[in-house]
Amino acid sequence: MKTTRKSRWKDIRNQINKRILNQTYRPGDKLPRDEDIANEFDCARSTVQRAMRSLADEGMLQRKRKGGTTVTTDPFTRTTLDIPITRRDIESRGHRYHYHLIHNSQERAPAKIAACFKQTHSEPCLKLESLHLADGRPYVYERRWISLTTVPEIQNVDLSEISANEWLVRNRPFSRCDVQIHASICTEKEAEYMGITANTAVLILERTTWISESPITHVRALHEPGYRLIPNGSMS
Amino acid sequence: MKTTRKSRWKDIRNQINKRILNQTYRPGDKLPRDEDIANEFDCARSTVQRAMRSLADEGMLQRKRKGGTTVTTDPFTRTTLDIPITRRDIESRGHRYHYHLIHNSQERAPAKIAACFKQTHSEPCLKLESLHLADGRPYVYERRWISLTTVPEIQNVDLSEISANEWLVRNRPFSRCDVQIHASICTEKEAEYMGITANTAVLILERTTWISESPITHVRALHEPGYRLIPNGSMS
DNA sequence: AAGTGGTCTAGACCACCTC
């Protein structure tokens, strides 16, 4: 039974995948050379390559020149996590989006932020606090620092109309991004903004983005209680 | 200046990527056909394909037959998240791993778990509670349900010696996995197990794994306060 | 209907890494 009839390399990937699930190939085992597998399936080596690379990308196989292909020992769950801009997140859930700028000032980056920016000196920054609402209900409270060295032109943008989130994404695409996810208790001030009681558990996403080696922004986004982050479904 | 000299397709990917960052190609814009780009870079079309597919996988481009290649509008941050088994997580942080089985019983799946398994009936399950310790300090408290229909042989395994986590990964690889991440307040019982005060905010990972369409296990892993989940660094 | 990306081939050379 050939599973699909659409693309040969997906068939092959599924066959090999099945053998791993079957324990035909066990963690740590070495697979035949690509060429032998190509002979077995009667196809070009590059087709096998395509299949094997796919499995390697998913973390199931490890490939080394001369070392051959082996099944990953101690496999892990690899998922991809897509973090949209907050407006899209809200709209894709079928809610109406609204945005409110709470605070806007120019300050030098405190040590903590400078550390996120991997800099020793304190850089001039824009400090923003804002609220993203879904159907009028507070959804995300974010505290953001934007490097005025990297993005000086943001001083001329009216950030009460468009969120810094969106302006940056549209005008200053980043080349790298660090993400951290953790749980925290919200402070009284945060609770007030979010319209919830203090000491509630909330999910926090922190992101720092860069263009080349210059830091663009650091943002700490506090989500409404009960918020669930759902990575894309994944294969072993 | 050609950035790398190693692989042509990476050069091309970086060049195209640069043009997106440069705003040469803006969100929503249509790129030239692969063949034209191949002519520009004087290479085979399949080399361009390799580069474009890479960018498409990262979520930066969208490709459609006949529709051509366009720059993603409203870009999002795409990261990959690797979730190792708890023992490896602890050991890779340089701590000594220890495991303690708290509870082990055979019960029918409550409605909530049956829902996670996408089943209407209540399946016979193994219900486990266990603690993973790092240098003797509670690190993860997990509550796990294992389907005895899918994995009957687990009844013969001594789960006080090896964690279900590891036994399953080694003996019952899964083909699919659903993940959810959220923040919660720990209960008094959980706090006692974790050696922390009640009402602390904790990060919770819930996973359901499947082999084909049969559910294997559902696990809810409660992490120590302050735990940070860190996806792999990502490109735009 | 036709244009575009997706797949595949057969062969070649290269780069890395163990053996």
Added chain:
DNA sequence: AGGTGGTCTAGACCACTTG
């Protein structure tokens, strides 16, 4: 030093989808 995966080519056909 040799074997393995990684890349590349030139060309072909296919499959999807839009004009």
